[in-house]
Amino acid sequence: MEDIQISVVVPTYKRPVLLKACLKSVVNQTLEKHQFEIIIVSDGPDEESEKVVVQELKEGAPAIRFLSLPNKSGPAAARNLGWKSASGTIIAFTDDDCLPDKNWLKNIVSRYNGQKEIAFTGRVIVPVSKQPTDFELNTKGLETGEFVTANCAVTKATLQTVGGFDEAFKAAWREDSDLHFKLIEWGIAIEKLDEAIVVHPVRKAPWAISLREQKKTQFNALLYKKHPSLYRQRIKSSPSWNYYFIILFFVVLLLGSLLEISWLMSIGLSGWFLLSTAFAFKRLRVSRKTVSHIFEMIVTSIIIPFLSVYWTLRGAVKYRVLFF
Structure with missing residues (x-):
């Protein structure tokens, strides 16, 4: 294992079709096979994902290991198990719904000059349809993210210094921003690596997926509690007062x-209707105009403010921080 320069860590959980496509992309890297290993970490018992890894090994894939958390604990915990078990000097992270370019690892290794502590952030491409849905556009936001786990690489020594991922982030939300902010606070260099490309297809989403996504906003409170200044500088400069x-x-x-x-009813109805309509219009202005999608945007725009504020305040209470 002494030849391994870079270890790829991919968290997953019961998404075998996505994992198989991701694994194919990582297996087919142009970097010499003996220079990298692949560590698939399931967020809990997951026979389906393990079968995907076993099949790849049967087909002659390079070094692949399958690890599993004893209980579902979130992608942050899965990634920690992965990098702590890794043999490489550099740990590259991507997700099971991503497709790394064939030169992804080669470009990362080529840029690395032996620094003990350094991080790299690659380029994420999110293909969307000609008339994208609101969900597609939200996913496309990954393209402008400063530091996302869909495509980043960090030396193992760096992860040891900053303590890796905070496992209090139980969902796939803000755990990468937390690591990013820790790197900044520790003064560790983060190099932009545009030639290291990962494609992030938009998976098929159920109707009104945006309502389910609101639950993640509770972790904004945790990120704000840990890094208040950086949160306001890099994430959101002020609360969502419109909500x-x-x-x-x-x-x-x-x-x-x-x-x-x-007269009180009229004021309330007018204000609520105008602000809700403006919110729905803002989302529809740049997204798909089909009847189904328009109806989805109207319905979810009415409900989202209530869910978002609920989960925001619940996070503030849970993490004991004054956050709106």
Whole structure:
């Protein structure tokens, strides 16, 4: 194992079709096979993913290991198990729904000059349809992310210094930003590596997926608690006040209805309707205009402010931080 320069860590959980495509892309790297290893880490018991790895080994793939967490603990915990078990000096991270370019690892290794502590952030390409959905556009935001685990590489020594990923981030949300901010706070160099490319296809999403996604916003509070200044500088400069005003006007509408005060009802209804309509229009302005998608945007735009604020405040309470 002494020849291994770079270890690829891929967290997964019961997505064998996606994992198989990702694994094929990593296996077919142009970097010499003896120079890298692949570590697939399942976020809990997962026979389907293990079968994918076993099949690749039967087909003569390079060094691949399958590891599994005893219980579902999130991608941050899976990645920690992966890099701590790795033999390479450099740890490259990608996700099971990604397709690394064939020269991905070669370009990372070529840029590395033996530094003990350094990180690289590669280029992510998200192909979308000519008339993208709101979900496609949200996923496409990965292309402009400063540091995402879909495509980054960090020396093992660096991960040991900063403590790896914070396993308190139980979902695939903000754990990469937390690592990014720790690298900045520790003064560790982060080099942009545009030639190291990973393609991130947009997976098929169920109707109203944006409602389910709101649960992740609770982890914004944790990231803010740990890195308040960097959060405001790099993530969101101010709270989503429009959501709070939408809710405020809705409460005014309810009060006016309960108290049978017509002018109060009118103020509440007008404010809620105008702000909700503006929110829906903003999402639709750049996304698909089919009847189904328009209806989805209208319905979810009415509900999202309430869910987002709920999960935001729940995160603030859970992590004991003043965060809106």
